[in-house]
Amino acid sequence: MLNEYLKKILTSRVYDVAIETALHIAPFLSERLGNQIWIKREDQQGVYSFKIRGAYNKAAQLTEEEKARGVVTASAGNHAQGLALAARDLGLKAVIVMPRTTPEIKVRSVKAKGAKVVLHGDAFDDAFAYSQKLVAEKGMTYIHPYDDPDVIAGQGTIGMEILRQMQQPVDAVFIPVGGGGLVAGVAAYIKALKPEVRVIGVESTESACLAAALAAGKRVTLPEVGIFADGVAVATIGEHTWAIAKDCVDEVITCTPDEICAAIKDVFDDTRAVCEPAGALAIAGVKKYVEREGCEGQNLVTILSGANVNFDRLRYISEVAEIGEGREIILAVTIAEQPGSFQRFCSLLGKRPITEFNYRYGDDDKARIYVGVKVGPEPGARQALLAELQADGYPVLDLTDDEMAKYHIRHMVGGHAPAAVYDERLYRFEFPERPGALLLFLKTLGKRFNISLFHYRNHGAASGRTLVGLQVPEEKLAQLHGYLDELGYPYWDESDNMAYQLFLR
Known part of the structure; x- marks a missing residue:
């Protein structure tokens, strides 16, 4: 063989x-x-x-009678493009049956090469069944995407x-x-x-x-x-x-x-x-x-x-690439609900970059944060960080392999503020994305005002974007703005933003 x-x-x-x-x-x-x-x-x-190779080789070897009937196939996209191009070069009529879940870029590419596209079913097997119906009803020549x-x-x-x-x-x-x-x-x-x-x-x-x-x-x-x-x-x-x-x-x-x-x-x-x-x-x-x-x-x-x-x-691929590499871990950590707690926690992480930080005020005693941390490629780096946190008295749960936590909970941490957070002000910040920038930010604010909401995600851009809720009595608002001006990072007061009022306040 x-x-x-x-x-x-x-x-x-x-x-x-x-x-x-x-x-x-x-x-x-x-x-x-x-x-x-x-x-x-x-x-x-x-x-x-690579699919152009097999699709063209098959189409080029059809008999004249088979070519005259036109060709049909079922494909999630790449074979479809290959056959569409082969049919165009050989002067054949082509119908491509694609699952409805096929990426739009592949659908557009097939159409651009002159083939007729039929979207049917949610997976290859559904599309294949429909293509066989066209073979039976219209006598078209089927070009299998792989089994030929x-x-x-x-x-x-x-x-x-x-x-x-x-x-x-x-x-x-x-x-x-x-x-x-x-x-x-x-x-x-x-x-x-x-x-x-x-x-x-x-x-x-x-x-x-x-x-x-x-x-x-x-x-x-x-x-x-x-x-x-x-x-x-x-x-x-x-x-x-x-x-x-x-x-x-x-x-x-x-x-x-x-x-x-x-x-x-x-x-x-x-x-x-x-x-x-x-x-x-x-x-x-x-x-x-x-x-x-x-x-x-x-x-x-x-x-x-x-x-x-x-x-x-x-966007999705970049979100989970570091997790897939084993270089980012996702943790649920319980810290004390008091000014300076965020800063102390970040200081314990040392030089490890924080990739994500989500938090919403829950009660007066404990703050539960959702945090992403980059770790080194060396074996045991993940376990070493967990051991350090636990040795320092932090209750910690490793969520790195938790599908729900990674793809859903990370976007849902927060919700409406409890009644106790009556003097919250919301600010949006941008600061240079460099090692230590987040820690400097927390050192400036964290000990002066209680942080009631925090969202940060490192997207690899030049500037980091952070959303922060601070408990600030009216009489200390001018003092806060003085600290923010001293910090030197661009900031915007979002306390009257309707999205905040609807979903977070």
Whole structure:
């Protein structure tokens, strides 16, 4: 079987539209992991994904009768763009069925290439069922996004390029897995020529259909799939892809959405490319592999499979990237409800940057704060900080792995002030985002007036933005403004702001 696929890969017609993408080392990631980490840049293709390879190879080999009937496919986006481009270049009518959850950037890209788009269902399987209805009713030729020998062979040309481009021996290749077309094609080529190279599939924990199949020894259907990594949101590994993967894939590593977000940041740091979640899977996988194996000095190749991501998703990705890297921890800490408590707590953190600080007055004795803290990459940094806080008498709860806390509670901390906070004034501040700026801010205000509300989030900008509620008797208002002017940071009195009056007062 491998020899048959080897021949198909060598004779594929992908280079009518695809390019041989760059393969280069990731300097920062390599230094951090102690291995040479290589990135195969499939985001450089005209459709920002490897999918053009398999889609075009299949479409180009259709019979004239099949071409005349037009082509149809179901896809979450990247295969859709590849087939739309292939159909345009070959003069074919194309209908693309996409899940309604497909990022808008992919939908627009498909339409721009002249294909008709039908949005149906919430996942790939729903879209696939509808596409089969079009095949039955209109006789169109179905081009499968992954489970077809010619599609697999087209994707396999990436493996051919990797072995040709690498001058050093390759120890392992990490490949993202959805339905399996990419991993099957690359694995078939590599194992046919270099069986000693480890082929490692990488899946999202939300759609690990190959891992489930390998564990069961047969294809299985997942009861549900998550759509964060929409490009690999497939419930069942393909039939043709399984026939190759079960024998040619050495292992599968699964990665959480948080780990995928961290990998997107790693790719950006090394390449300035912004990849989609599915595109970063292989990078997330190689990090887990190195941590587990403790290997050093190896040549580890990853495939950056795509860069079709909606811009508005980057906000979420950046929010959790540091958590996924293990460099930010989220804590619930109880401190004394008295002036100076915030400052003492921040002083205890030392040089560790505070990334987030949320608080709302609750009672006269205890203040419960929601705080994010950056920690170093060294092993045990998280546990060391927890131990320091507990040794100093702070009741602390680690929320870093609490899904509800990270994605919901952090935005809901606060609420209306209790009746006891009758003299609260609300101020918005901006100050230079540099080490110690927040602590200086608290030193100036924290001992003079009781802080009844505090919200701060480090977004990596030049200026930090903070919202602060202070209990200030009317007769001390002029004194407060004198301190604020002395502090020298721009500030605005938001006490009459209607949003404050409605939701916080």
